[in-house]
Amino acid sequence: MHRIIAVILCLILLAIPIQAEDQTKYVALTFDDGPSGRFTRRLLDGLAERDVKATFLICGYRIKEYPAEARRIADEGHEIGIHGYSHKSMCPMTQDEVEAEILDTAALLPAGVEPVFLRPPGGQCGDGMWDAARMQGLAVLTWSLDSKDWAIHNANALVERVVSRVQDGDVILMHDMYDSTVTAALTIIDILSARGYRFVTAAELAQLRGVQLQPGAVYCSFP
Numbered sequence: 603m604h605r606i607i608a609v610i611l612c613l614i615l616l617a618i619p620i621q622a623e624d625q626t627k628y629v630a631l632t633f634d635d636g637p638s639g640r641f642t643r644r645l646l647d648g649l650a651e652r653d654v655k656a657t658f659l660i661c662g663y664r665i666k667e668y669p670a671e672a673r674r675i676a677d678e679g680h681e682i683g684i685h686g687y688s689h690k691s692m693c694p695m696t697q698d699e700v701e702a703e704i705l706d707t708a709a710l711l712p713a714g715v716e717p718v719f720l721r722p723p724g725g726q727c728g729d730g731m732w733d734a735a736r737m738q739g740l741a742v743l744t745w746s747l748d749s750k751d752w753a754i755h756n757a758n759a760l761v762e763r764v765v766s767r768v769q770d771g772d773v774i775l776m777h778d779m780y781d782s783t784v785t786a787a788l789t790i791i792d793i794l795s796a797r798g799y800r801f802v803t804a805a806e807l808a809q810l811r812g813v814q815l816q817p818g819a820v821y822c823s824f825p
């Protein structure tokens with residue numbers, strides 16, 4: 603009798619679906635304005651050591667200066683998005699002018715790279731930018747957490763700023779243009795990884811959260 607009860611109990615337990623909810627917190631590190639020389643190289647070294655993928659929003663005129671670094675970003679599995687050719691504000695530009703910024707940059711991207719994001723320099727604005735993004739099939743990526751690394755050139759202060767504010771699904775804005783940023787980014791990865799965060803590209807973060815990216819739509823985070 604006990605054996606029958608045990609078997610029935612076992613069958614009931616097996617029938618209860620296991621609610622294995624994913625407790626992992628995900629964030630995307632994004633780096634604007636590059637590629638640059640030694641900063642980008644040191645960042646890529648640190649990301650590779652940690653097996654972390656990031657998103658690089660790069661400029662056409664910078665790819666011309668640092669083609670090997672652009673190639674390395676792509677070869678090492680990071681995501682590449684377009685940050686304009688000239689890094690001029692797109693706010694006053696016509697649609698044609700913004701499309702030229704996009705296409706001139708796309709022409710210089712390493713073979714095989716198909717960008718899904720446009721990040722307009724300085725942020726979103728201008729009818730020309732919206733129309734151009736839509737026409738070129740690019741989603742507009744802004745951010746939810748600004749590290750302010752363009753103003754704060756102190757790695758410890760940057761780490762404190764990001765680690766104290768970060769939330770699941772954040773898109774974190776940084777620039778691979780300063781030593782302090784590279785040191786901070788790698789420290790942020792180490793601290794947040796220990797707290798259960800995982801670092802993915804912006805496109806991966808969208809996919810993880812079931813977001814179907816739409817050309818011309820703006821995304822600042824994926825909570």
Ligand SMILES: [Zn+2]
Nearest residue numbers: 634635723724
């Ligand atoms: Zn920029």
